[in-house]
Amino acid sequence: MDFFSFNEILSIFSATIRISTPLIFAAMAGIFSERSGVVDIGLEGKLLAGAFASASVAAVTHSAWLGLGAAIVIGLILSLIHGFASITHKGDQVVSGVAINIIVSGLTVVLGMAWFHRSGQTPTLPNDARFMPINLYGVDTISNIPIIGDIYSKLLSGYNLLVYVSFAAVALTYWTLFKTRFGLRLRAVGENPKAVDTAGISVNLLRYKAVLIGGILTGIGGTYISIAQNASFIKDMSAGQGYIALAAMIFGKWKPIPAMFSCFLFGFLEALSMRLQGVSLPLIGEVPVQLIQASPYILTVILLAGFVGRAIAPKADGIPYIKER
Amino acid sequence: MNQASKPLPVWIDIVVIPLINLMLALSVSIVIIYLIGANPFEAIKLMIQGAFGSSEGVGYTLYYATNFIFTGLAVAIAFHSMLFNIGGEGQAYIGGLGVAVVLLAFDHYLPAWMLVPMALMASMVFGAAWAAIPAYLQAYRGSHIVITTIMFNFIAANLMVYLLVNIFIEPGSMTPQSRPFLDNAWLPSMQAIFADIGIKISESPLNLSFIFALIASFFVWIYVWHTRWGYEMRSVGFSEQAASYAGIKTKRVVMITMLISGGLAGLVGINEIMGVQHKLMLDFVAGYGFTGIAVALMGRNHPVGIIMASILFGALFQGGAELAFDMPIISKEMVFVIQGLIILFSGALTYMSRPWIEKLFCVFYQTRNLREI
Numbered sequence: 001m002d003f004f005s006f007n008e009i010l011s012i013f014s015a016t017i018r019i020s021t022p023l024i025f026a027a028m029a030g031i032f033s034e035r036s037g038v039v040d041i042g043l044e045g046k047l048l049a050g051a052f053a054s055a056s057v058a059a060v061t062h063s064a065w066l067g068l069g070a071a072i073v074i075g076l077i078l079s080l081i082h083g084f085a086s087i088t089h090k091g092d093q094v095v096s097g098v099a100i101n102i103i104v105s106g107l108t109v110v111l112g113m114a115w116f117h118r119s120g121q122t123p124t125l126p127n128d129a130r131f132m133p134i135n136l137y138g139v140d141t142i143s144n145i146p147i148i149g150d151i152y153s154k155l156l157s158g159y160n161l162l163v164y165v166s167f168a169a170v171a172l173t174y175w176t177l178f179k180t181r182f183g184l185r186l187r188a189v190g191e192n193p194k195a196v197d198t199a200g201i202s203v204n205l206l207r208y209k210a211v212l213i214g215g216i217l218t219g220i221g222g223t224y225i226s227i228a229q230n231a232s233f234i235k236d237m238s239a240g241q242g243y244i245a246l247a248a249m250i251f252g253k254w255k256p257i258p259a260m261f262s263c264f265l266f267g268f269l270e271a272l273s274m275r276l277q278g279v280s281l282p283l284i285g286e287v288p289v290q291l292i293q294a295s296p297y298i299l300t301v302i303l304l305a306g307f308v309g310r311a312i313a314p315k316a317d318g319i320p321y322i323k324e325r
Numbered sequence: 326m327n328q329a330s331k332p333l334p335v336w337i338d339i340v341v342i343p344l345i346n347l348m349l350a351l352s353v354s355i356v357i358i359y360l361i362g363a364n365p366f367e368a369i370k371l372m373i374q375g376a377f378g379s380s381e382g383v384g385y386t387l388y389y390a391t392n393f394i395f396t397g398l399a400v401a402i403a404f405h406s407m408l409f410n411i412g413g414e415g416q417a418y419i420g421g422l423g424v425a426v427v428l429l430a431f432d433h434y435l436p437a438w439m440l441v442p443m444a445l446m447a448s449m450v451f452g453a454a455w456a457a458i459p460a461y462l463q464a465y466r467g468s469h470i471v472i473t474t475i476m477f478n479f480i481a482a483n484l485m486v487y488l489l490v491n492i493f494i495e496p497g498s499m500t501p502q503s504r505p506f507l508d509n510a511w512l513p514s515m516q517a518i519f520a521d522i523g524i525k526i527s528e529s530p531l532n533l534s535f536i537f538a539l540i541a542s543f544f545v546w547i548y549v550w551h552t553r554w555g556y557e558m559r560s561v562g563f564s565e566q567a568a569s570y571a572g573i574k575t576k577r578v579v580m581i582t583m584l585i586s587g588g589l590a591g592l593v594g595i596n597e598i599m600g601v602q603h604k605l606m607l608d609f610v611a612g613y614g615f616t617g618i619a620v621a622l623m624g625r626n627h628p629v630g631i632i633m634a635s636i637l638f639g640a641l642f643q644g645g646a647e648l649a650f651d652m653p654i655i656s657k658e659m660v661f662v663i664q665g666l667i668i669l670f671s672g673a674l675t676y677m678s679r680p681w682i683e684k685l686f687c688v689f690y691q692t693r694n695l696r697e698i
Contacts, residue, residue, distance in 0.1 A: 098668060
């Protein structure tokens with residue numbers, strides 16, 4: 001088998017991008033939330049809820065855009081619940097996130113059963129109700145050029161719209177966090193909320209905004225999973241991607257661009273593990289697929305252990321802000 | 326948690342508020358059931374019947390409760406030193422691996438009375454070992470235990486798939502599970518135990534582990550409130566700095582607490598692998614580790630509360646399965662929705678209702694005082 005051929009490498013890289021997309025959305029959502037001081041374990045649940053909402057609405061209305069809208073609305077609602085518990089009522093943020101994950105994993109199946117009478121599934125969508133691959137400008141002519149044409153047509157073109165949106169989301173996250181006044185305040189509130197409060201800015205409002213932006217992003221990520229990558233919702237289809245995104249966010253040290261590359265790394269590992277299933281490599285032999293699949297978690301633990309580099313969370317991450325009276 | 330603004334009698338904090346939170350969670354669940362077009366009261370009736378209506382139902386309820394007591398205690402004991410062990414899922418999974426390793430190795434050679442203590446030890450040691458690395462990283466390297474235990478859940482899941490597919494799989498079989506243990510490596514079922522003393526009950530997965538769970542609860546109670554180590558542990562929970570200033574070795578306390586926590590979660594392996602499945606298989610933990618969080622929160626981290634909350638959740642799981650059978654429009658995952666809502670209301674929104682209760686209480690208190698005057 002020609003494992004190291006040019007085409008093979010291109011196809012692994014393009015699979016990497018496809019797999020990384022929902023991770024990127026969720027990781028950016030996590031960055032907004034945690035940079036403002038609210039831990040978000042609920043990324044997984046919000047992705048899953050978004051996936052279910054978009055698939056359901058797209059199945060009924062035959063519109064991918066309405067599906068996307070519904071997923072964003074659900075993401076916002078779940079973020080509001082998380083905010084209500086952890087910002088307004090100073091509840092435990094991890095507990096609230098866990099609760100959201102469990103509620104969503106149950107509710108998506110319950111509602112799927114009630115609405116579509118299938119166990120944890122939504123009807124399969126026709127292509128016009130999904131986000132389909134789009135070809136970039138001039139792909140037909142450029143693809144005839146050797147190498148550059150292949151790279152253009154196979155690696156840069158041919159993804160659905162949301163993949164490109166995810167790149168835009170990274171740029172936007174970076175710009176918002178580091179180039180705007182809102183971003184400065186947001187980062188400050190995650191490090192030293194008291195200082196921000198003293199400056200006369202509402203800590204709670206800022207945190208709500210951050211968490212809500214996260215809700216929008218996870219909604220888009222969820223939409224990608226169910227109606228762009230797949231053609232219907234399947235029970236528990238987010239399959240831990242929210243947690244991988246959480247790991248990628250930590251691996252990227254709570255910074256947008258490193259986090260994006262962590263998503264690519266984890267996506268690449270996943271693409272590789274699919275490709276390596278049952279393949280025997282020269283010298284190494286057959287690599288256990290499970291080892292590659294577990295590697296994002298192992299790598300994150302190693303990084304957290306502080307033996308290689310150091311991942312330091314925003315100082316006020318996870319601590320409710322109690323205003324003095 | 327919340328700095329109590331006004332002192333309320335203890336019974337309001339430990340009985341009334343948890344009950345209100347439970348009621349809120351159940352009310353939302355009732356609304357959801359109503360919205361999907363089923364009769365909520367009919368559903369509740371069916372659930373209660375399914376959970377308690379027959380000796381078989383009770384058996385299943387207590388069988389589920391056994392798992393929840395173990396994972397609930399695991400979460401609770403970690404909570405006492407302010408550690409959030411989300412890794413019960415993985416620790417239970419690895420605990421089951423320990424049980425299977427011992428039983429597969431020795432079931433041909435050793436009698437049951439030797440296998441039971443060995444398997445118990447193995448489940449606890451394996452579970453504790455899986456908690457040890459996150460505990461070490463928390464205590465000595467400052468990495469957050471919530472994140473590391475989540476990661477370890479996924480690592481455990483992948484490890485178990487690898488082991489089952491490549492090592493434990495029965496030769497010639499396609500399903501990734503081990504060979505069944507011999508009869509002497511089965512934990513006696515409650516049905517068999519009761520039959521020995523002349524009482525007939527229906528068949529259910531309930532086995533001797535339930536008694537182990539009660540014993541474990543008792544030991545946790547002794548440990549947390551009646552030993553020096555428990556005192557140290559709670560001190561670390563109240564204030565790590567103060568504890569350290571008082572001469573308590575906080576890092577060691579974190580380690581020991583997490584080892585006990587992991588060991589308790591590992592005991593799920595006894596109930597599931599030795600008591601029910603009689604072989605090692607995939608995904609036997611089925612979310613029980615997460616239910617432990619709900620159980621610990623509802624049970625207020627106290628063994629008595631945990632046993633009661635476990636029975637409630639056991640009833641929810643068993644009743645939910647029966648309900649899904651009788652009312653197909655409600656799938657059995659409704660139980661997870663209820664579980665999640667209970668975690669939300671009693672864990673994250675614990676004190677939401679407190680201001681109102683304070684007001685109510687003040688009104689009552691004042692009127693009573695006025696009358697006395």
